[in-house]
Amino acid sequence: TIILGLESSCDETAAALVTAEGKILAHRLATQEDAHRPYGGVVPEIAARAHVEALAPLVEAALADAELTLGDVDVIAATAGPGLIGGVMVGLVTGKALAHAAGKPLVAVNHLEGHALSPRLADPSLQFPYLLLLVSGGHCQLLHVRGPGDYARLATTIDDAAGEAFDKTAKLLGLGFPGGPAVEKAAAKGNPRAVPLPRPLLGTDDPHFSFAGLKSAVMRAAQSGQYNSEDIAASFQQAVVDCLIDRTRRALKASPGITALVVAGGVAANQAVRGALTALAGEFDLPFVAPPLWLCTDNAAMIAWAGAERYAAGLVDDLSIPARPRWPLDPDAEKARGAGV
Numbered sequence: 001t002i003i004l005g006l007e008s009s010c011d012e013t014a015a016a017l018v019t020a021e022g023k024i025l026a027h028r029l030a031t032q033e034d035a036h037r038p039y040g041g042v043v044p045e046i047a048a049r050a051h052v053e054a055l056a057p058l059v060e061a062a063l064a065d066a067e068l069t070l071g072d073v074d075v076i077a078a079t080a081g082p083g084l085i086g087g088v089m090v091g092l093v094t095g096k097a098l099a100h101a102a103g104k105p106l107v108a109v110n111h112l113e114g115h116a117l118s119p120r121l122a123d124p125s126l127q128f129p130y131l132l133l134l135v136s137g138g139h140c141q142l143l144h145v146r147g148p149g150d151y152a153r154l155a156t157t158i159d160d161a162a163g164e165a166f167d168k169t170a171k172l173l174g175l176g177f178p179g180g181p182a183v184e185k186a187a188a189k190g191n192p193r194a195v196p197l198p199r200p201l202l203g204t205d206d207p208h209f210s211f212a213g214l215k216s217a218v219m220r221a222a223q224s225g226q227y228n229s230e231d232i233a234a235s236f237q238q239a240v241v242d243c244l245i246d247r248t249r250r251a252l253k254a255s256p257g258i259t260a261l262v263v264a265g266g267v268a269a270n271q272a273v274r275g276a277l278t279a280l281a282g283e284f285d286l287p288f289v290a291p292p293l294w295l296c297t298d299n300a301a302m303i304a305w306a307g308a309e310r311y312a313a314g315l316v317d318d319l320s321i322p323a324r325p326r327w328p329l330d331p332d333a334e335k336a337r338g339a340g341v
């Protein structure tokens with residue numbers, strides 16, 4: 001079984017082909033970073049237009065790389081949300097058109113499920129259920145991953161996502177766009193103990209994350225003129241790591257029966273985060289699983305793989321399925337918080 005995956009929910013356009021056994025036959029990606037850089041963030045209108053231009057050629061290129069034609073593809077998987085609605089629609093409509101033209105089933109994939117299952121593409125021995133720290137540009141959550149479509153959320157952020165905090169810190173320090181890798185690079189040259197910064201919710205009974213107070217403190221430190229940007233970046237990164245570890249440790253204590261500690265999402269590309277999580281998993285005698293860096297940030301291989309897992313579980317979608325700008329993995333937890341779905 002060969003699955004074609006399409007991704008277009010933010011500023012990466014991507015197409016990939018994977019097999020049901022988890023073999024990556026081809027993966028192509030076009031980033032729009034240059035187009036958004038002058039604005040210091042992703043501009044939805046620019047993103048949607050760029051996805052329209054890039055997607056079809058990427059599908060053709062991926063098929064050519066794998067020496068396949070559309071007729072060889074068994075399942076079409078496309079991101080159907082959450083994300084910037086214009087971009088999501090481009091990918092989903094393209095997926096529907098390909099599915100219709102080829103007479104093949106469509107699997108509408110939740111982008112977060114793509115991140116959540118990507119560690120199983122990287123490591124086929126990883127079994128359900130596992131504790132997942134999902135840290136990306138728009139999300140910061142702890143989830144029990146019990147199977148495709150089966151998630152229980154233990155914690156989420158009450159304000160900013162971790163990746164968002166990296167991006168805002170980079171902007172504030174003038175380190176450039178995208179922010180995460182820029183902050184990590186600057187942090188490598190700084191002292192993580194130079195700047196006193198808060199660790200919101202550290203050690204509390206509250207299970208959730210919070211980064212807004214940290215962001216404000218970074219702003220005050222930058223404006224004080226007392227510190228260089230390398231020291232601020234290093235101290236900020238350390239504060240984020242401390243918060244992620246403390247909250248994850250709390251969740252691990254409340255997670256009997258899990259097979260592994262797993263991280264996914266763009267912030268999982270950060271070496272300080274990976275290193276600290278490796279040590280934390282060791283504390284609990286659990287394996288630590290993290291996808292390779294390119295699978296952490298947005299890509300289509302993870303969407304194709306989520307499509308493979310859902311297809312294997314009998315989860316296919318009607319061509320009438322709509323694109324969703326918001327789409328929580330655990331709708332019950334979202335409702336319980338009164339945040340709407």
Ligand code: ATP
Pocket residue numbers: 009010082083111112115135136137138139162163164166167178179180181184265266267268269270271296297298
């Ligand atoms: P979501 O998946 O929540 O919809 P997204 O798709 O924009 O959001 P991802 O592509 O998964 O997010 O991740 C991008 C985020 O990861 C950005 O916020 C980026 O700054 C952050 N990031 C990428 N590399 C690193 C790094 N090395 N260190 C820290 N953060 C990083």
Ligand code: MG
Pocket residue numbers: 010011012178298
């Ligand atoms: Mg991006």
Ligand code: FE
Pocket residue numbers: 111115136137265266297298
């Ligand atoms: Fe993402």
